[in-house]
Amino acid sequence: QSALTQPASVSGSPGQSITISCTGASSDVGGYNHVSWYQQHPGKAPKLMIYDVSNRPSGVSTRFSGSKSGNTASLTISGLQAEDEADYYCSSYTSSSTLFGGGTKLTVL
Amino acid sequence: EVQLVQSGAEVKKPGESLKISCKGSGYTFTNYWIGWVRQMPGKGLEWMGIIYPGDSDTKYSPSFQGQVSMSADKSISTAYLQWSSLKASDTAMYYCARRSGGILVEWGQGTLVTVSS
Secondary structure (H helix, E strand, C coil): CCCEECCCEEEECCCCCEEEEEECCCCCCCCCCCEEEEEECCCCCCEEEEECCCECCCCCCCCEEEEEECCEEEEEECCCCHHHCEEEEEEEECCCCEEEECCEEEEEC | CCEEEECCCEEECCCCCEEEEEEEECCCHHHCEEEEEEECCCCCEEEEEEEECCCCEEEECCCCCCCCEEEEEHHHCEEEEEECCCCHHHCEEEEEEEEECCEEEEECCCEEEEECC
16 A cells, blocks of 8 residues: 655744645545544654544644545644644554555744 | 653664564553554654554564564563564664554654664
8 A cells, every 4th residue: 555645845934824634545544534643853753643533632732633534634733833843644544554644844934 | 651662772784683672561561552663764654564462463564574573472561573684774763652543642762773784
């Protein structure tokens, strides 16, 4: 199975909102609600930010939200802060595997 | 608190064998799948496969089938990732993660494997 498709990079100014897309297929993103998003700062392990499309784990800022339409999931970060600058990966569970997106580098200008 | 603690960095030569570990605590180790994820230098996350410590059932990504071996020792709440003959292309950071309901909830800190002659 191919990796999920994410933009290589996005950027925004502090206080703005950005959205990162994650496009898959009906056999993964479109077929399951187990879409999750991970944040990874340089030299650190990934951290779960969104699970099951739109749920936030305890402790994750409400500025992070997720959604899905058809075969595309999205992560929106509102009120951008400098600390949000990181790599973001989407992931989709399937019946036989787990797929990751290629990752999106978020730059806070 | 759920924790996954991985073994330390390794430097190996091509052709050598290696086994890295991931010790879980703060939850019932045998009740959750452990996934392994590779991250090559400067690259993204790659799914390698998962193991269920309760019965050692394993599912490998086709890309890693035959290249690595996953195992678990439930008596010490530890999962392992093993290579029989390392290649330079195995140089990467390797993460373990606890899977719950299809989600990789908690991650280990990573083990850096460097393979160089």
